[in-house]
Amino acid sequence: MANKQPTILKFGGTSVGDTKAFDRVASIILDRMEALPVVVVSAMSGVTDALLGSVRMAADGFIDEAIRSLEPDFERHLTVVKNLCNRETAEVGRTLDDARRSISSQLHLLSQQPRALRRLQDEIVSHGERLSAMVLTKVLRERGLAAAHVDARRCIITDEEHGCAGPLWPETELHTKAEVEPLLDDSIVPVLGGFIGATTSGLTTTLGRGGSDFTAALVGAALSAREIQIWTDVTGVLTADPRLVKSARTITRLSYAEAAELAYFGAKVLHPKTVHPAVDRGIPIRICNSRAPLETGTIIGHESEISPRGIKAIAHKTGITTLQISSGRMLGAYGFLRSLFEVFERHRTVVDVVTTSEVSVSLSLDNPSALSAILNDLEQLGTVEIENHRAIICVVGEGLRSTSGIAGRVFGTLRDINISLISQGASRINLTFVIDEAHVEEAVSRLHKAFFEADLEETGAGTETATYEGTVRTSS
16 A cells, blocks of 8 residues: 555444434545545444443343343344445345344353353444444445445454453554555445454454544554544534533644543543554544534644643543542651552552642542452551542643643632642643532533633632642652
8 A cells, every 4th residue: 555544534423323424424434535534433322332231131131131122223223224225225134133143142141151241242242333334334335435344353453351452553553454455455445343353362352432433543553544533423622521611612733642631531522542543653633523524623633732821621520539548657668659559450440640648648530340349458558538429620731831820720710619639740731630529510610711711811819719638749
């Protein structure tokens, strides 16, 4: 594929939610044929949740109900093809019958082999992306495009961590080139299901929720793409969650670092893992709106504009649990923090925000599934206090490096809301803190008004009256 740089077009579940959505996506691809498109598609909206629901039902012994629960989603796929295609409807019907039989067999196995739940769940859930890619391929062919469904399990080669597999890069690059480049050389549009991969022995794996973005980035890196486009239902990355702030606006340009921080701390339009393969190859990422394809959206790359406000966006993440571990053994000792974080490593639990004092460490978790076991281990190190129903707020922008007074303005704006676990990232482009979950909407709305809606010359009154707990530290 000499001198050919494709463009990766990834479409999320809401972009392929029904007949009209598939029709829009086909038009977007048709309009971008000169860009040499490689398409990555998620499952139709709601299908992954339905498949996971069937797994839970089967695990509880309700196998027949689990199988019946999926019938409306099978019909949704067939309806799209009937509405948009004059040909191949019978073939799609046969493919759906094969999927029914396969899922039914796997659900029966799951009820008999509960220890194989994660492996079988990956196999079952993968049908969402596989069927979506198959349907989109048929729709594109109906439009007169040469298109081929490429099974992503032949491209994305992973470890054996079912449910959240990690890609094996050399193998993924080699297999992706082998599967996709010959199609591009023949002017055929490859269509892959996102989110799914396979081990070296051929077992189906998944990359974790939101992993279709990751698939797009991996495919883009393997093919040295000119651009990775993430098509969703909003126009780019916004200054705040539009569900909380109606006046949120599109950010024209972000650096990779800004985008990674926003994705990690709650911005929903980009999966946190997406940025890394793109950074490694210097590939721009564009966030686009499939319902408004002529809008510019947000471009993410090495360069970024520094906002006169100092910050670019406000992200938030709810459902946070905070822990405070206090121990006199920390005072003047070494090795304590290593012992502390080895606990989280053992239980495969990610820590978000960390602050320290001389005799205590406070940190936040967004996945408390292993909390009981974690607490048992932590109590060997010191006294543990726990707080539930917390939320992380993160203000992000390259301007934090060089603009004075931002922290004062942030905390002054929230002067009557208690703030804890204040942390400034090592890159110095984010300021992160924790508040009670009940105050999230009020806090985000106030910050957005102060930084994006108010007169830029105004300053927050009472900036020194904000209350907070802990010590500001630099997190790694």
